[in-house]
Amino acid sequence: MPTAVNLKTVTNNVGWSVLSKTSTFGLKFVTVPILARILSPQEFGVVAVAQTVVMFLSMIGSAGLSASLVLEKEEDEETVHSVFWVNLAVAVAMSACIYIWALPFAGWLGAEEAAYLLRVMAFLVPLQLCGDVAYSLLARRMAFSKDAAWSVFSESVGAVTAVVLALLGFGVWSLVAQLFVSALVRLGGLFYATGYRPKPMLSFAKVGALTKYSLGIMGSEIFNFITFQSPLVVVSRYLGLADAGAYSAANRFSSIPNQVLLAGLMGVLFPVFSHMSDDARRRSDALMLSTQVTTVVLAPLMFGLWAVAEPGMFLIFGSQWAHAWPVLGLLAISKGIMSPCSTYVPFLKGAGRSNVLWWVAMLRAALVYGFVSYGVMTGGLVAAMVWLCVANAVTLVFYSWAVFRTNNTAFLSSFYVTTRPMIASVIMAMAVRFLLEHVKAGLPGGVWWNAVAQVAVGAAAGAAIYGLLLLLTERDLLRKLLELVQERKARVA
Template sequence: MPTVINAKSVTRNVAWSVLSKTSTFGLKFVTVPILARVLSPEEFGAVAVALTVVQFLAMIGGAGLASALIIQRDEDMDTIHSVFWANLAISCLMALGLYVWADEIATLLGASEASYLLQLMSLLIPLQLGGDVAYALLARRMQFGKDALWSMISESAGAIIALAMALAGFGVWALVAQLFLSTIIRLAGLYAVSRYAPRFVLLPQRVIALSRFSFGMMGSEIANFITFQSPMVVISRHLGLADAGAYSAANRFASIPNQVVLSAVMGVLFPAFSTMMEDRERRSSALMLSTQVTTVLLAPMMFGIWALAEPAMRVLFGEQWAYAWPVLGLLALSKGLLTPCSTFIPYLKGIGYGGTLFWWAILRAVITTAAVAYGAITGGLVDAMIWLCVVNAIVLVGYSWVVFQADQMPFLRGFFICCRPMIMAMVMAGVVRLLLERFGDLVPNQALQVVIGAAIGGVIYGLLVLMTERQLFGKLIELVRRRRAVPS
């Protein structure tokens, strides 16, 4: 029987996903700064470059087939088994190719020192793709709570082993062990909770039929991946592993709020929006509500990091990373500018606008890569991050226009409603940054500067949101009342 998707089921699954990502946030909030103090920028950079290649090949290897399974009307086991074996065969070929040509790929990326890591981490490709089918089954059934539990377990185990090995002096191997342990534990957990057991059934015609959808999704996903990962490749090639390490450490920390909110919400919204494809009023209401809520939650975190980047970098990462505080601040700013776009990609995927999403993703990837490369070559790491902020501001307007056209909503009205919480977060961050520059010397302890700045920012943002988002809070209160009124 098909899974019933309604406001209650979506809310429950988002809550589970947020819980999972919040626990991961807590771990990374502690482990990333500790690892950064123990490891060198070059070690961070080497692993980051190798992981970028592995993730890219894993994305190609999956070919979007698991995403195609999610939106199928029925769970046809012959199709599911066929996708499993197709994924496994492609991923093994990818891993073999990466192992054989590791030296050439590492040299091309300007990180020849990382070739041995590429060979070792090639094994991650089949391990990562091996769980795609099991995850797709959980997503179809809206059983994100089970995935959340194993995500928490795998991330916790990986973080603990990484800290122990780093403190014991294992260096870069601490990061490698973290990746492998987390991947293996999550893979085992996905198969346990999905109760999926592969059988040797391979029907090429079923895979080909799914590929009509999956290739479009794969194209847009690859373009989005290039958008997010091309700065690492550009920086490694033109500025060296030390700057790549600084970018990686700052990006890991600045991405934590995104991983908490966006990763949790986007995974649930894709199958949810797909059920509303023919109901414009319902999907429009869901789009606006989910976008406003995620922006209210995420924007103050990102702009708050920008406001407090200088003392935060010194307190969390130590003096050896102090030079990179502008990178942390600009990365947070660039991500903050995209907070209203948090639900746009799952929305376009869910309502069948894969072609539009693909071409916009391609355009974004090209512009982002070119802008970051221009900044890195003509200026340096900070200039590259400034250009990334400029591009993301343009992307915000472009994606908003595409989505509101698809939703048949007036652009200016929709854009203002979605961006209003972000504007309030900008005002809050500007005030906190100004206060820090004017009166920071009165609080010589940098940890105390971070605490006081966060507290002041929280109060300012809370007051601004209460004044501007009363209608949103009214909707949320009404949803809670309706949910309590409905019997289980």
């Protein structure tokens, strides 16, 4: 039976999951700038383009079957093993396709020189898909502490490997080695943590019973992949690998807050919402509270990054990347706009509404691809990022409408409550940007020290301004969170 869900279970697992992502954040915060200083934008671009194909096939390979295991009432052994073998068969077939047609794939992405990397990285697909079943078992059991430990360890080993190899002059192979080492360590860790061992059991009837839900998940994953990777493909095809590398580096760094909070929270919320399938009122309250909290935390980080993007880009990545600071700032804005949508995917998955998830993902993918393509062809990389922000603003409205309609809650009032922290974040970021424009000339001299001072002043001012706005606009939410904390302390006592 799945683990019982209560406030203590949820907060403990969210804590472990976020701790895992925070540790990964620390690694990326250190390793990405180091690698960016050692490697060229072209080298980043080649690996990013090759990884696009591998990520796409890994994302859709399981066809959502592993996610279906989380919703099952019982942990049926035959079903679990059947899903594993189907996943493995699909993974091997996909890996073979990448290896055989590497050159056409790379050419379609506008980077034929990445074909040799595609053949090597094709072997990542089985490594990644073979761990899906084990991860789903951990999610069912709400054992995110074990997943967190192995995630941190695998990412640490991969990051150290990449930096060492880059310093030794291995170039792009340092990035490739990072992916393989992390995948191998994580796969072994998941099997160890769950105690899962594949057995020769296969029931197509059991797998077939999961397909309706899983195909909806697969469809949404395909379109989500298009959403997240199409900007890189468009930039690579029309603007070249140097701009693709600049986009990739900026996107990696601006995605860190998302990876810390969202990846940690979303992994936990999916099984949590699925456990609440028989209590619509409780699930609705959980949706609103989790959406407000994630927006309160994530939105100021992203809009604040936009406010200090110019000194931050120089400080973190070095002078060879300094020209790309508008790209970093606009990518941060685009992700900040989507802050209220952070909990929507796990809610729809946990509610069993993969059909809604599918068509929303399809509309978002069309918007992002169309708007970014228009921006690239009419104004270059910066214009493309501006249009990405526009696409996400439109997405925010119709995504929120779809989720609140599914949840049977009023759209306008719910939309206002969940986006209010984002409005406060925008005001804060604009105030910080205005402040820096007027004080940066008087900060300590020297390019590097001036950048450090700007980031420090911006962070301090932003925290003070946002804290004040939060007290003025979110008193009810803060009071509710305080009550939950006191309730948990009382239960522990």
